[in-house]
Amino acid sequence: MKRPLISALAVTTALAALVPATASAHGFGERYDLPVPLGLYLTAAALAVILSFVLIGLFAKGPVGETYPRKNLLDWRVGRAVASPWTLGVIKALSVLVFAIYLAAGLFGTDDPNANLVPTMTWVLLWVGGAYVSALVGNIWALISPWKVLFGYAETAYAKLSGGDLARYEPYPTGLAGWPAFVLFLVFAWVEIVYTDSGVPFNIVVLVLAYSGLTFVGMWWFGRDVWLRNGEMFAIVLGFFAAFAPTEVRAREANADGTTDTDVNDYEAYADAPPDDREFNVRPWGVGLLSTPPLDLSHAVLLVAMLAAASFDGFVETGTWTRILLSSIFDFFGTSAFTGITTLGLLVAPLVALGVFGLTAGLMGLLAGSRMGTVAILRVFAYSLVPIALAYHIAHFFSFLAIQGQRIFALASDPLGKGWDVFGTSDAGIDIGIVNARFVWFLSIIAIVLGHIIAVYIAHVYAVRVFPGKGKAVLSQYPMLVLMAAYTMVSLWIVAQPIVAD
Amino acid sequence: MAFLLVLAACGGGEPGAAAFDLKVHDRELEGDDSTFVADQGDTVTFTINADEHGEVHLHGYDLRHDVGPDAPTVFSFEADATGRFAIEMHIEAADDDRDAPADDHDAADDHGHDEGGADLSLGTLEIRPR
Numbered sequence: 122m123k124r125p126l127i128s129a130l131a132v133t134t135a136l137a138a139l140v141p142a143t144a145s146a147h148g149f150g151e152r153y154d155l156p157v158p159l160g161l162y163l164t165a166a167a168l169a170v171i172l173s174f175v176l177i178g179l180f181a182k183g184p185v186g187e188t189y190p191r192k193n194l195l196d197w198r199v200g201r202a203v204a205s206p207w208t209l210g211v212i213k214a215l216s217v218l219v220f221a222i223y224l225a226a227g228l229f230g231t232d233d234p235n236a237n238l239v240p241t242m243t244w245v246l247l248w249v250g251g252a253y254v255s256a257l258v259g260n261i262w263a264l265i266s267p268w269k270v271l272f273g274y275a276e277t278a279y280a281k282l283s284g285g286d287l288a289r290y291e292p293y294p295t296g297l298a299g300w301p302a303f304v305l306f307l308v309f310a311w312v313e314i315v316y317t318d319s320g321v322p323f324n325i326v327v328l329v330l331a332y333s334g335l336t337f338v339g340m341w342w343f344g345r346d347v348w349l350r351n352g353e354m355f356a357i358v359l360g361f362f363a364a365f366a367p368t369e370v371r372a373r374e375a376n377a378d379g380t381t382d383t384d385v386n387d388y389e390a391y392a393d394a395p396p397d398d399r400e401f402n403v404r405p406w407g408v409g410l411l412s413t414p415p416l417d418l419s420h421a422v423l424l425v426a427m428l429a430a431a432s433f434d435g436f437v438e439t440g441t442w443t444r445i446l447l448s449s450i451f452d453f454f455g456t457s458a459f460t461g462i463t464t465l466g467l468l469v470a471p472l473v474a475l476g477v478f479g480l481t482a483g484l485m486g487l488l489a490g491s492r493m494g495t496v497a498i499l500r501v502f503a504y505s506l507v508p509i510a511l512a513y514h515i516a517h518f519f520s521f522l523a524i525q526g527q528r529i530f531a532l533a534s535d536p537l538g539k540g541w542d543v544f545g546t547s548d549a550g551i552d553i554g555i556v557n558a559r560f561v562w563f564l565s566i567i568a569i570v571l572g573h574i575i576a577v578y579i580a581h582v583y584a585v586r587v588f589p590g591k592g593k594a595v596l597s598q599y600p601m602l603v604l605m606a607a608y609t610m611v612s613l614w615i616v617a618q619p620i621v622a623d
Numbered sequence: 624m625a626f627l628l629v630l631a632a633c634g635g636g637e638p639g640a641a642a643f644d645l646k647v648h649d650r651e652l653e654g655d656d657s658t659f660v661a662d663q664g665d666t667v668t669f670t671i672n673a674d675e676h677g678e679v680h681l682h683g684y685d686l687r688h689d690v691g692p693d694a695p696t697v698f699s700f701e702a703d704a705t706g707r708f709a710i711e712m713h714i715e716a717a718d719d720d721r722d723a724p725a726d727d728h729d730a731a732d733d734h735g736h737d738e739g740g741a742d743l744s745l746g747t748l749e750i751r752p753r
Contacts (some may be wrong), residue, residue: 153683153706404652481696520706553683557663559752619707619747 149234149320150245150525151416152438152620155558157565162617165566169573169609173602176577177595185582187409189408193400204401213270220267222536227326231538238536239322241528243329248313249353249518250526255359256511257406260310261367262359263388268336269356272345288331288344293351299419301339301352305332306423307468309354310430315463354423360386361424362514364409365507371400385412410579413504418496421503422475428473428510428608431469435517435615443621478503481604489588489597501587502601505580509605512572513612516565527551565616573609577602636753638664645745646674647690647712657746659710661702663753668699671699671745675714681748683708702750709747716740 127291157165194200219242226238234240254261263269272287279287312418318324339348349356363386372394374382384390386409391399418423436442450462482498485491491498530549535541580601581594641661644665646653661667671679676691683706690712716739 151682151709153704153708155706509658552704553706556750558705 148577149240150521152521153524154520154561154620156619157562157613157617159617161562162613165570166610168570169613170606172570172574173577173606176190176574177598177602178582184585185411187412189404189411191400191402191404193402194368195396195399195401199504200401209264212264213273216265217267217270220271224326226329226536226538227329229537230322232322233538234320234322235528236532236535236538237322238532239325240320241525241532243325244313244319245445245522245525246529249360249429249522251355251513251524252362252511252514253518254269255362255395256365256514257367259366260360260363260386260388262356263363263386266349266353266356268333268340268353268612269349272337272340275565276345288340290344290347290566291342293343293347297351298417299351299423302354302357303419303423304355304427305335305352305470306358306426306430310426310434310467311464314430314434314467315460317460340342351419357420357423358427361427361504361507362511364413364504365511367403367406368408369402369404369409371402373398379516385409407508407575407579410504410507410575411582415497415500416503418500422471424503424506425474425478426471428506430467430469431510431513432474432608432611432615433470435612437463437466438620439615439618440621441618477604477607478506481600484600484607485584485588485597488600489584489593490590491588491597493587498587501583502580505576505583505601506605506608508572508575508579509608509612510572512568512609513567513615515572516612516616518563520558520561523556524551524553527555536605566613569609569612569616573605576605580605636662638662638666638753640666640668642668642670645669645671645710647671647675647745650714650741650743652676652743652745656661657744658749659746660749660751662751663702663705665702665750666699667702667748667750668697671696673712677712677714677743679745680711681708682711682714705750705752707747707749710745712743712745714741714743 179622193520195204223238223242229237229239251262274289279285312319312328336348336353339352340347343351351357368389370388372384372387372390374384374390374394376382446459446462450458454462478499479495482502483495485502486495486498487494493501528551530546534544534547534549541547577598581598584594584597584601585591588597639662641659645661669679671688671690672695673679673690674692676689678687679690679696680687682701683704684700686698686700688696688698714742
């Protein structure tokens with residue numbers, strides 16, 4: 122009886138009325154960002170390109186070692202206190218408590234996305250904030266993942282009761298590798314970008330419970346750490362960001378022949394190592410990316426898919442995507458095509474990214490005269506794209522995190538939206554003026570240009586390391602430079618567009 | 624960071640005033656303009672003439688004012704926060720429309736719109752940094 126309101130005021134408004142999904146692209150939570158002005162956008166683009174060539178000229182010398190300055194925090198009393206089993210135990214227990222409140226909020230709390238803890242916790246704190254913390258502080262998820270902690274509790278309890286292992290430690294199929302995490306990431310990205318009800322607390326928690334079940338089964342069948350490395354998508358994705366982080370753990374392991382190995386960021390080895398063989402280091406940001414071993418193919422594909430999905434997510438919020446939908450796709454297929462088209466886009470974006478990256482890797486191999494093969498090159502260089510992704514993440518989400526993140530103060534007092542006031546902060550409002558647009562603009566372009574330069578530098582270091590001959594290594598970097606410049610331009614272009622879907 | 628803050632803090636001009644007249648007719652905003660631009664610190668005044676009852680909601684600043692055909696609605700505020708803020712008009716469904724599930728009201732309506740509830744976009748307010 123009621124026909125949908127089609128207002129031709131502006132394409133954006135028409136789309137918002139037609140497609141409720143775009144009104145909640147991040148599940149909920151409005152964006153108030155002013156796009157980066159054209160002048161700044163062009164300046165940043167030019168800077169990125171010029172500095173790339175300066176860098177290649179500047180650093181076209183000898184190989185860079187895998188060592189970097191670091192300081193073991195465990196040498197200090199404060200560091201030992203922070204990393205003590207007691208402190209970590211309290212943090213883990215708190216994480217489980219918050220997880221329980223989160224589940225309760227989704228199951229029994231209000232269905233108003235802004236008055237319920239679940240959407241803010243999921244999309245603002247975990248997804249956006251979790252990546253910030255992982256990259257800028259350290260691998261937080263390796264510590265607080267409620268699945269990891271809860272399974273650890275269950276293992277301890279089981280061992281006390283029966284004296285055996287809870288996990289079955291079935292051999293993990295080699296060919297399966299990280300593909301479960303890859304598939305789960307695509308599902309997650311679909312929920313984030315396409316799923317219309319991704320802001321509904323109950324729906325989110327049902328999905329989280331299903332994912333929890335799967336994660337527990339995986340940990341029980343294959344062993345906790347095997348599943349965390351291959352199937353627990355959040356651990357892997359946040360781990361990619363954490364490779365940039367200024368903290369790391371190391372464990373020295375003695376081999377049978379008397380030599381020792383050092384495992385970097387191997388939390389299983391760290392937990393098993395005697396205290397004297399442990400290091401909890403601070404290091405400069407980004408240097409961790411200089412010593413990452415090549416990813417296996419499944420993890421490299423996951424990394425590239427993550428970058429592509431993040432860019433696609435930014436792209437669907439722009440007016441350009443809205444115009445494409447309105448001008449041709451909706452005319453042809455009707456507005457119900459929104460889900461299908463966006464899903465298709467989400468699947469095509471990683472394929473395009475992989476195709477472009479694969480082509481680049483192939484060209485690099487040709488120019489360097491290397492016999493490594495395209496896939497091997499892709500596996501070595503995948504990590505070097507992380508700084509560009511991180512920079513985009515910072516640029517695109519800074520004001521969102523600063524504004525929508527403020528909701529947590531009120532939600533901490535009233536997580537279920539039942540009118541509670543546990544900490545006396547339930548009236549804490551949101552200050553939309555907390556960050557000035559000009560500040561965000563400069564932060565965005567500085568982050569993007571810096572991220573680009575770091576990425577170019579890291580790729581260069583690997584090129585010198587894996588390709589024979591300095592001249593050819595430098596030559597091999599031109600395709601990579603074009604790829605990285607293109608990726609950086611995509612990031613800059615997105616932050617220079619008005620966000621029309623909030 | 625300090626460099627950023629200094630850059631963010633500078634900028635010129637004295638706060639001024641910006642006034643926008645919005646006319647809503649047949650559930651559409653009259654005129655081509657749907658982006659309204661003011662500078663940070665300006666006193667922004669909206670005058671809204673609507674041919675039916677509803678509530679205008681400026682997002683972000685979260686200002687809500689009733690509008691209707693009887694008299695124009697005028698409201699002002701100081702635009703302290705930069706950003707892009709949606710302006711919407713929420714129209715509640717007419718009572719008879721809700722009570723009578725299969726009436727022929729729509730067909731008889733020669734105003735070009737039905738009496739159903741709607742969220743109408745009136746455009747975007749952009750507050751640019753000074």
